[in-house]
Amino acid sequence: MSEPVKEVQQNLEQLCHEADYWHVNTGGESIHAKRMPGFYRSIKWLSMTVWLAFFIGPYFRWEGRQAILLDIPGRQFHFYDITILPQDVWMLALVLLFFALLLAAVTSIAGRVFCGYFCFQTVWTDIFTWIEEKLEGQPSKRMKLENAPWTFAKVRIKFLKHTVWLLIGAMTGISFTAWFTDAYQLWYDYLTLQAPMFAWLTVGVFTFFTYLFAGHMREQVCFWLCPYARIQGVMYDRETILPTYDFARGEPRGKLKKIENTVNVDKPRQNDVLSGDCIDCKQCVAVCPTGIDIRHGQQEGCITCALCIDACDIVMDKIKRPRGLIRYASLDEIEGKPVIKLSRRPRVMLYMLIMVLAAAGIIYGLNTLGSLELKVLHERQPLYVLRSDGFVQNKYVLKILNKTKNDTRVTVNAVGHEAIHLVGADKPLLLQAGRVTAYTLFIRIPGDVVLTESMPIVYRVVDTINPSSYAEYESMFFGPAP
Amino acid sequence: MKNKNDSTAVPDTGHVWDDNLRELTNQPPRWWMVTLYLSxxxxxxxxxxxxxxxxxxxxxxxxxxxxQMKRFNESVKQIEAVRAPFENxxxxxxxxxxxxxxxxxxxxxxxVKVLFGDRCAPCHGVGGAGNPGYPILAxxxxxxxxxxxAIQDSITDGREGMMPAFGPILSEQELNDLTQHVIALSQGTEHxxxxxxxxxxGCSGCHGEDGKGEQMVGGANLTDGIWRFSPGTEDSIKYTIVHGVNEPDAAESRQAIMPGFEKQLSEAEIKKLAVYVHKLGGGQ
Structure with a gap:
């Protein structure tokens, strides 16, 4: 036998020997997925680093405070130079809309990219199983250990593994809490056991659920708990590219019988019934973190992590066949139908349009974050008062929000009628920094010139220090029927 | 795929329907039982x-x-602790x-808004909007x-208006003339x-020679078009002149009594209420 033929034969024997060992996940036992290097494996490592931001984000400082801080008691959100108060929270709605549509758009283009590459459940699970592999070894070893009697060595390994898992869980919880209060002070409080009860509780809950979900439940979370898994599944269409088994090329699959075909690498493939490229080595099942068989077609368990593509490519290399038996492809492509361009898919375009609108709204909002905000409440009991000097008087409560970090003073004026007498704002009004200050003002208009039961009045407050900063609010002036 | 829940081995109660529907005697799941016991x-x-x-x-x-009462009292203590620095x-x-x-x-x-709502608003209206027979405070x-x-005094000691009934004293024509004069005063003219x-x-004794009232005795200002007993119609004005205010013998007399709150409220509360009323819109 020639060298390449020998090599392929050896490879095949090894693969087929292993094949009996891998089977599809039925939920009865934990999945021990095999790790194989490859392009998508590298992509996954890369995309997982996004989550480093979660761990290091709270430690950045900006102008003497935490750069990114969700200050819930203070009802403020700091992001570097930007401070967002509850009054600006409509932007949050747009942010949520943007990401919801991003999820929809990405899913309709390339499947569950979020699940496969970015979701905390799959990312944490991947890290947890990576640790498991480092400590307990290859999947076969792990399963053996599972069934082995409780020796001291086993206890030591298991104890170490669970400790590391719990530590990661605790770090997850601590990092989460650090976003909501000064991170350095919080660490000090944790280390000196002075942290508030609520912080401990949060860390405890996070530790427990990280350990439970990423350590024990793993793909079961994707199968049974996660709503996004189900929602995204219905966003696919025939044009969505997904890790797909090219059944036209792979079937009929077969094991050792294939050798005769395969070994003749230089000859064209024979056109007999056993000519499919799939050798049923089950490596795609072996590497699948959710334990499914991609050759059954796209299914709910597939998180489109593409690790089966890596595995299959390696196998194809070994048996000297072209790569891509499993590849990112749309259903149309696999079935040989013409592929529609992205720009011709109205659904995707619509998603993107909404995303652009949402992003435009956020940019608009951030650019027009005024430093003042005004709300005017008109007194309703009584709507108006007749004065002995013949004036009609209305009472207003002005609630003025000063979003800046310094106290300031504002002048107030009101327009809407030529004979307005504004009472209570002769001097500029003091506004406390970062707070709403309320002032009661009166507007008086001579009774003989009040010609309608109600008329609009526009209040305008102008910052005395920085006159370009102002806020307006339209209210009403009420009087007796003429 | 293997059936994970093979039921052939599970004992049953012996009840079988439709040949193969058996009533099994499975134990409830352990997590379920544990939850039950924990509950x-x-x-x-x-x-x-x-x-x-x-x-x-x-x-x-x-x-x-x-x-519940203890918890309520604790909450009250909490709010009082917040207020204490101001109250002191x-x-x-x-x-x-x-x-x-x-x-x-x-x-x-x-x-003090709540206290105003409890003690003052029933007559004077929320926000001091007034009610028929009860003055507007705004x-x-x-x-x-x-x-x-003056406001503080009014709340502390209460007020009781007094105006004699002119019905028994004056003729119908005189009553009408007087009524017309009061209306004229409110329009800046006279009759x-x-x-x-x-x-x-003797009307001017309390209402002033110019009709602008005398606050020492609670005589209403008749020139500003704001009526103590609304509405300010001819009938209503004449009624007040005929029957008077707080006439002890006349059942039809206008009632105008405000109770004093000296015994019901603390001095501090009255002080706060005075500030509240003053700031309703018309304090001087």
Whole structure:
């Protein structure tokens, strides 16, 4: 036998020997997925680093405070130079809309990219199983250990593994809490056991659920708990590219019988019934973190992590066949139908349009974050008062929000009628920094010139220090029927 | 795929329907049973700690001795602790001084609003909007003066208006003339015959020679178009002249009594209420 033929034969024997060992996940036992290097494996490592931001984000400082801080008691959100108060929270709605549509758009283009590459459940699970592999070894070893009697060595390994898992869980919880209060002070409080009860509780809950979900439940979370898994599944269409088994090329699959075909690498493939490229080595099942068989077609368990593509490519290399038996492809492509361009898919375009609108709204909002905000409440009991000097008087409560970090003073004026007498704002009004200050003002208009039961009045407050900063609010002036 | 829940081996009750529907005697899942027992333990703990079982007289108190009333009182203490620094400052201050202090007057308005709602609003309306027969507090027309001290006096001692009934004294024509004069006053003019009556009958004693009222005795200002007894129609004005105000012998007389709150409220509360009323819109 020639060298390449020998090599392929050896490879095949090894693969087929292993094949009996891998089977599809039925939920009865934990999945021990095999790790194989490859392009998508590298992509996954890369995309997982996004989550480093979660761990290091709270430690950045900006102008003497935490750069990114969700200050819930203070009802403020700091992001570097930007401070967002509850009054600006409509932007949050747009942010949520943007990401919801991003999820929809990405899913309709390339499947569950979020699940496969970015979701905390799959990312944490991947890290947890990576640790498991480092400590307990290859999947076969792990399963053996599972069934082995409780020796001291086993206890030591298991104890170490669970400790590391719990530590990661605790770090997850601590990092989460650090976003909501000064991170350095919080660490000090944790280390000196002075942290508030609520912080401990949060860390405890996070530790427990990280350990439970990423350590024990793993793909079961994707199968049974996660709503996004189900929602995204219905966003696919025939044009969505997904890790797909090219059944036209792979079937009929077969094991050792294939050798005769395969070994003749230089000859064209024979056109007999056993000519499919799939050798049923089950490596795609072996590497699948959710334990499914991609050759059954796209299914709910597939998180489109593409690790089966890596595995299959390696196998194809070994048996000297072209790569891509499993590849990112749309259903149309696999079935040989013409592929529609992205720009011709109205659904995707619509998603993107909404995303652009949402992003435009956020940019608009951030650019027009005024430093003042005004709300005017008109007194309703009584709507108006007749004065002995013949004036009609209305009472207003002005609630003025000063979003800046310094106290300031504002002048107030009101327009809407030529004979307005504004009472209570002769001097500029003091506004406390970062707070709403309320002032009661009166507007008086001579009774003989009040010609309608109600008329609009526009209040305008102008910052005395920085006159370009102002806020307006339209209210009403009420009087007796003429 | 293998059936994971093979039921052939599970014992049944012997009840079989439709040949193969068997009633199994499976135990409930363990997690379910554990939850059940834990719930039981929770209830047991709850019964020990908290008031739980009604008895013939009273109920089991629980070892924590918890009651709603205690919890309420704790909450009251909490709010009082927040208010204490302000209240301590207010103690030594006059109502006028409170009025001049931006922070304290804001505190006063907010903290005494409930008391105003309880004690004042039933007659004077929410926001001092007034009611038929009860003066508006939000305007600047004051019977007894709109200074903060006068308001405080009115709340402390109460007020009782007095106007004699002219029905038994004057003729119908004279009553009509007087009524016309009062209407004329409110429009900035006068009624010649009525004006003479106004002076002769002593009206000006309380309402002033110019009809602008006398706050010392609570005589209403008749010139500003704001009526003590609304509406300011001819009939209503004449009614007041005929029957008077608070005439002891006349059942039809107008009623105008405001109780004094000296005994019901503390001095501090009255002080705060005075500030509140003053700031409703017409304080002077």
């Amino acid at each position: 039981g333990l929770f209830i047991l703990g709850y019964f020990i700690l908290y008031p739980a079982i009604p008895l013939a007289t009273g109920y089991t108190k629980g070892v924590l001795d918890w009651t 400052k207010l103690k030594g201050m006059s109502a006028l001084a409170i009025l001049d202090d931006q922070e304290l007057s804001t505190y006063t308005v907010r903290s 305007d600047d027309d004051w019977l007894y003066g709109g200074s903060i001290d 010649a015959v009525g004006k003479t009556l106004f002076e002769d009958q």
